[in-house]
Structure formats: structure tokens, C-alpha cells
Amino acid sequence: MKILAVMNQKGGVGKTTTAGSMAHELARIGHRVLVMDLDPQGHLTDSFGVKSKSGPGTAEILNGCLGVHDLASQIRDSLFMIKGNRGLMGLEGRVGEGMVSYLKLHHALHDINVTYDYVILDCPPSSGFISLNALFASDEIVMPITGDYLALHGAAGFLNILQRIRQIRKREMKHWIVLTRFQPRRKLAMEVRNKIMEHYPQHVLATVVRENVALAECPGFGLSIFEYAAASTGAADYSALVLDYLHGNTMK
Amino acid sequence: MKILAVMNQKGGVGKTTTAGSMAHELARIGHRVLVMDLDPQGHLTDSFGVKSKSGPGTAEILNGCLGVHDLASQIRDSLFMIKGNRGLMGLEGRVGEGMVSYLKLHHALHDINVTYDYVILDCPPSSGFISLNALFASDEIVMPITGDYLALHGAAGFLNILQRIRQIRKREMKHWIVLTRFQPRRKLAMEVRNKIMEHYPQHVLATVVRENVALAECPGFGLSIFEYAAASTGAADYSALVLDYLHGNTMK
Numbered sequence: 001m002k003i004l005a006v007m008n009q010k011g012g013v014g015k016t017t018t019a020g021s022m023a024h025e026l027a028r029i030g031h032r033v034l035v036m037d038l039d040p041q042g043h044l045t046d047s048f049g050v051k052s053k054s055g056p057g058t059a060e061i062l063n064g065c066l067g068v069h070d071l072a073s074q075i076r077d078s079l080f081m082i083k084g085n086r087g088l089m090g091l092e093g094r095v096g097e098g099m100v101s102y103l104k105l106h107h108a109l110h111d112i113n114v115t116y117d118y119v120i121l122d123c124p125p126s127s128g129f130i131s132l133n134a135l136f137a138s139d140e141i142v143m144p145i146t147g148d149y150l151a152l153h154g155a156a157g158f159l160n161i162l163q164r165i166r167q168i169r170k171r172e173m174k175h176w177i178v179l180t181r182f183q184p185r186r187k188l189a190m191e192v193r194n195k196i197m198e199h200y201p202q203h204v205l206a207t208v209v210r211e212n213v214a215l216a217e218c219p220g221f222g223l224s225i226f227e228y229a230a231a232s233t234g235a236a237d238y239s240a241l242v243l244d245y246l247h248g249n250t251m252k
Numbered sequence: 253m254k255i256l257a258v259m260n261q262k263g264g265v266g267k268t269t270t271a272g273s274m275a276h277e278l279a280r281i282g283h284r285v286l287v288m289d290l291d292p293q294g295h296l297t298d299s300f301g302v303k304s305k306s307g308p309g310t311a312e313i314l315n316g317c318l319g320v321h322d323l324a325s326q327i328r329d330s331l332f333m334i335k336g337n338r339g340l341m342g343l344e345g346r347v348g349e350g351m352v353s354y355l356k357l358h359h360a361l362h363d364i365n366v367t368y369d370y371v372i373l374d375c376p377p378s379s380g381f382i383s384l385n386a387l388f389a390s391d392e393i394v395m396p397i398t399g400d401y402l403a404l405h406g407a408a409g410f411l412n413i414l415q416r417i418r419q420i421r422k423r424e425m426k427h428w429i430v431l432t433r434f435q436p437r438r439k440l441a442m443e444v445r446n447k448i449m450e451h452y453p454q455h456v457l458a459t460v461v462r463e464n465v466a467l468a469e470c471p472g473f474g475l476s477i478f479e480y481a482a483a484s485t486g487a488a489d490y491s492a493l494v495l496d497y498l499h500g501n502t503m504k
């Protein structure tokens with residue numbers, strides 16, 4: 001089983017879109033996938049058409065009340081979800097209780113080893129209790145970045161946090177960078193891409209996800225990009241991205 | 253003096269771009285403006301070319317150590333800034349200490365009444381200690397929204413939080429909605445705009461800020477849109493937006 005956290009402190013870079021699309025594509029090609037919505041906004045839950053955010057969800061996992069098996073429900077063939085719920089809002093603030101509180105998710109996921117091939121975590125745009133739990137629970141990090149100056153500028157800061165967590169955990173955690181909402185005709189986007197390739201060549205997945213309005217429309221219908229517009233560039237890019245991820249194809 | 257918080261829990265909707273552009277435009281037309289970077293990423297600080305995020309900044313205001321007069325420094329004609337600094341990262345988590353801790357910013361801004369015409373707060377994409385301080389300190393809220401389903405979907409949730417704060421504070425707080433990164437040729441964007449006008453007609457400022465790559469480029473040079481590309485649609489839209497704000501011109 002591999003636990004993958006999709007995270008970046010910068011807001012609006014395509015974390016939810018990437019988590020949902022990768023999770024569904026991995027399930028479509030036959031893997032058994034659990035996706036967890038850790039964002040208090042619950043946008044991944046909305047994106048799959050799961051209507052209600054009341055009742056137990058990932059907040060109960062993070063505060064240790066319930067286990068994964070109690071809450072995972074099937075949303076598509078071979079794809080299961082634990083929804084984001086209102087309780088997450090209050091949790092964001094629980095920093096400062098020390099290391100034990102950052103390991104809640106790690107322990108919850110520890111004993112479900114045999115059930116899923118992949119667990120994918122959609123994270124909020126912050127660096128509090130929820131994101132720290134995701135960092136301590138995951139094997140790998142996928143970091144979406146848009147072709148903007150501010151998104152690039154924030155990347156180094158985030159990767160520093162990741163390095164510190166690696167040292168504390170004394171274990172290697174691969175990280176992958178995905179260029180999202182990419183507009184190849186924009187000079188700025190190409191500049192950001194070149195900078196990222198220069199600094200992190202062995203981490204940037206080869207496929208670039210292009211800007212495609214279908215990716216912004218599909219959450220409104222509660223459908224993944226593969227269900228909403230299977231012939232779109234969004235669907236093509238995310239399925240190619242998953243193959244790159246599985247084979248470790250980077251820009252190097 | 254008016255205190256304006258630019259906030260939205262949804263990430264990447266143009267909070268920093270709107271806070272910086274409105275602040276500079278208000279200063280350019282003659283008002284005395286203080287802008288405060290409350291985002292742990294410190295992107296507003298970067299956007300104005302203020303290089304260093306070490307040393308005291310807004311974190312010291314929020315934890316009550318220093319006053320506004322100690323930290324405000326002039327960055328442009330009639331525009332002053334208190335920079336975001338690393339200490340903000342640890343503060344995000346301080347929820348749960350009760351009402352007193354949410355009033356820190358309110359008290360810090362209370363006794364500077366005569367110095368500035370406007371104080372503009374750039375907020376992080378979350379709803380923790382920092383955002384609550386901004387909600388309790390401000391007179392008005394500006395909420396940027398992009399023409400996407402997820403950004404629209406999050407709006408109602410955020411406005412509920414705002415309504416609760418109004419009740420606690422027993423005072424009226426105007427809120428303005430600004431459509432940002434708008435692409436008029438996108439059907440989805442027009443649908444979102446129509447929905448917003450239907451639900452909040454008297455709150456949506458008349459000017460829509462169009463997608464304009466110069467707005468994504470200028471932070472890389474530490475320049476505001478007016479300095480970087482005065483003839484761009486970004487500069488035109490933000491200066492029209494400020495006039496709408498000053499005169500209360502909504503889509504109604």
C-alpha cells in the first residue's frame with residue numbers, strides 16, 4: 001500500500017483536482033484506492049458528488065474517534081472515500097500538542113495495510129495540524145504548482161518543511177512535482193517550467209496538465225474528468241500523469 | 253479610518269493580488285494606506301519587493317508584543333506596510349484560546365485611528381486564529397471569487413462564518429464580492445457571475461477583474477500592477493474597482 005499526500009501551502013494550485021483525478025484514474029486501471037478529503041472546505045467530497053458533509057468523516061479519524069474501516073464508503077468501482085466534514089474546521093488549530101497529535105493519521109492508516117493499493121490525501125492550503133498529520137502519515141508527496149511567480153516562489157519554502165519532516169521521521173519520502181493549469185503560450189508559464197526543471201529535474205513528472213475548462217466544470221456535476229469529458233485534454237493529461245507517476249517518468 | 257480584510261477560505265482566488273492592487277491604488281489617489289500581510293506565505297510582502305521576511309512583522313502584532321507604529325514602514329508614496337514574517341506559521345494554530353485571543357489585532361489597530369485612511373489586511377486561505385483576528389478587527393470584508401464552480405461553492409460557507417461574527421460583534425460589517433481572474437468567453441465564468449449576481453446583487457462590485465498575465469508577472473519584479481504595466485487591463489480593472497468600492501457601485 002502507498003500513501004500519497006497531495007499538498008502545497010499555496011492556494012488554488014490544483015490539489016483537489018489532482019487528488020481526485022489521480023485517485024479515479026488509478027481505480028479505473030484496476031487499483032484499489034481510498035481517497036481522504038482532509039480539507040475543511042470539503043471540495044473533493046463535492047467533486048465526487050457526495051452530497052452531505054454532516055455526519056462522521058475525516059475529522060473523526062484525525063481526532064482518533066473512529067477507524068478507517070468504519071468510515072470508508074465506495075463511490076466508484078474500486079474507489080472508496082472518507083469524506084471531509086465540518087469537524088475539520090476546528091481541527092486546523094490543534095498545533096502545539098506535540099508530536100503525538102501529528103501521528104494520529106499515521107496510526108489510523110497503519111493497520112489497514114492489506115485493504116488498499118493506494119491511499120490519496122487531499123490537503124488544505126496551510127501548514128497546521130491537518131497538513132502535519134498528512135506529512136507524517138504519507139510515503140510520498142505530490143505537489144501541484146501552477147505556472148505563476150507566486151506559486152514558484154512558495155515551492156522552496158514548502159520543500160524545506162518537507163525536508164525537516166524527513167529528518168524527524170528518519171525516512172525517505174519521495175516527492176513529485178506536477179505542473180498544473182499550464183498555458184504553454186504564456187511566457188511566464190514557460191519560465192516557471194524551466195526554473196522548476198532546473199532546480200528539481202528528477203522530481204517533476206513529465207506530463208504537464210494543461211489549463212482545460214472541463215476540469216473547472218466537472219466538480220459542478222459531481223463527476224470526475226473521465227466521466228464528464230473523457231475526450232478532453234484534462235482527461236488525457238491526468239491519465240498520462242498517472243502513468244508517469246507509476247513508472248517514475250520525470251522531466252530529467 | 254476603515255479597516256478592510258481581503259479574505260476567502262478558498263485558495264488561489266486573488267486575495268493577495270486584490271489586497272496589493274487596491275492598497276496601491278488608494279495610495280496613488282491620495283489616501284494614506286497601511287497594508288498588513290497576515291499570510292504565513294508572505295506573498296504580499298514579496299509582491300511589493302520587500303526582500304526579507306525575517307525580523308519582526310505581523311506575527312508580533314498578533315501575539316501582542318509590538319505595536320503598529322513600531323513596525324509600519326513606508327514602501328511607496330503614502331503606502332505603508334507591516335510585512336508578513338516567519339512567526340505567522342506557528343500562529344495559525346492558536347485557535348481555542350477563546351475570544352480574547354481573537355481580539356489581538358482589533359486592539360492593536362484600535363489606537364492608531366488618526367494615522368491612516370485605510371488599513372488593508374491580506375489573509376491566508378484558512379479559517380484559523382489569523383483569519384478570526386482579521387474578522388474581529390475589520391470594518392469591511394472584500395471577498396475575491398474566481399469564475400469556477402469550487403470557488404462559488406465555497407462562498408456560501410464563508411458568508412455564514414461572517415454572519416456569525418457579525419452577531420457576536422453586534423455590529424454591521426459590509427462585505428463586497430469581487431469577481432477575479434475572469435474570462436468572459438468562458439461559459440462557466442458567465443454562469444458563476446450570473447449566480448453571484450442573483451444571490452448577492454447588492455454586494456458584487458460592478459467592475460470584474462479580467463484574467464491578465466501581467467497580474468501574474470508583476471509579483472516577480474516586486475512591482476504593483478500600476479508600476480509594472482500601467483496600460484494593462486489588470487491596472488485598468490483594479491483602478492475602476494477601487495472607484496466602485498469608494499462609491500459603492502455594485503452590480504445591482
Ligand SMILES: Nc1ncnc2c1ncn2[C@@H]1O[C@H](COP(=O)(O)OP(=O)(O)OP(=O)(O)O)[C@@H](O)[C@H]1O
Pocket residue numbers: 010011012013014015016017018039043123124125180181182209210211212213214215216217219234261262263264377400401402403
Ligand atoms: N488544469 C486545469 N484547468 C482548468 N481549471 C483547473 C485546472 N486545475 C484546476 N482547475 C480549477 O482551478 C480551481 C483551483 O483548483 P483546485 O480547487 O483543485 O485547487 P486547490 O489547490 O485544491 O485549491 P485550495 O488551495 O483552495 O484547496 C478550481 O476551480 C478547479 O476546478
Ligand SMILES: Nc1ncnc2c1ncn2[C@@H]1O[C@H](COP(=O)(O)OP(=O)(O)OP(=O)(O)O)[C@@H](O)[C@H]1O
Pocket residue numbers: 009010011012125148149150151262263264265266267268269270291295375376377432433434461462463464465466467468469471486
Ligand atoms: N486577474 C488575474 N489575472 C491573471 N493572474 C492573476 C489574476 N489575479 C491573480 N492572478 C495570479 O493568480 C495566482 C493566485 O492569485 P493570488 O496569489 O493573489 O491568490 P490568493 O487568493 O492570494 O492565493 P492564496 O490562497 O495562496 O493566498 C497568482 O499567481 C496571481 O499572480
Ligand SMILES: [Mg+2]
Pocket residue numbers: 015016017039043122123124
Ligand atoms: Mg483543494
Ligand SMILES: [Mg+2]
Pocket residue numbers: 267268269291295375376
Ligand atoms: Mg494570498
